[in-house]
Amino acid sequence: MNTKQRQTIFARLQAQNPEPTTELNYTTPFELLIAVMLSAQATDKSVNKATISLFKVANTAQAIWELGEEKLKNYIKTIGLFNNKARNIIQTCDILLKQHDGKVPRERQALEALPGVGRKTANVILNTAFGESTIAVDTHIFRLANRTGLAPGKTVRQVEEQLLKTVPKKYQKNAHHWLILHGRYVCTARKPKCEECVIADLCEYPENGKE
DSSP states (O other): OOHHHHHHHHHHHHHHOSSOOOSSOOSSHHHHHHHHHHTTTSOHHHHHHHHHHHHHHOOSHHHHHHHOHHHHHHHHTTSTTHHHHHHHHHHHHHHHHHHSTTSOOSSHHHHHTSTTOOHHHHHHIIIIITOOOOOOOOHHHHHHHHHHSSSOOSSHHHHHHHHHHHSOGGGHHHHHHHHHHHHHHTSOSSSOOGGGOTTGGGOOOTTSOOO
16 A cells, blocks of 8 residues: 555545544543543443443542442443453552552553553553554554555554554544544444445455445
8 A cells, every 4th residue: 555545545534534532431631541441342332331420439540549449340340351450440540649649641651551551552541632643553453454455464563563654644643543433333343334435445455345
């Protein structure tokens, strides 16, 4: 795929959705951090159902730490892996209070040092909360990048590096959201909706039915 194709792909995605954002509900960087930690192997919809109640009673590191692990579990027990997630969240809140004045750090190294926070979660926080041009590669983006030929790679990290290298600079800040939404709703895993796709003629997927 050449530079002109990539430019056109992102121009069309931008025209379709000028201001993309996460489907997780949040109002502060801390709320976003907790929501993203909960979203691992879970749907955004299930996370939003849990956090709407949780954030009403505790939406700061201090408040969740005071809530404690067992009470936290009651709010997130409908989400997969809730026991591990509750433990990681309480430990994360403890670190934020002791090392970061209760605030979410803006540095990748500090974010990745938090329990339950890996590179993907750190990328989401840096991009969505702080506006940095990072691209978090989830299963949707990994699939789409390889299927379309946009940024082929055998590993998540390879795809991320390819995207950062090849996505035009002016589109990098929103690329994560455009790609994840396109992968979630159009370029789906089993039956991609090529007939509804605004970039189908630019895609290198051999089965998309283009001439």
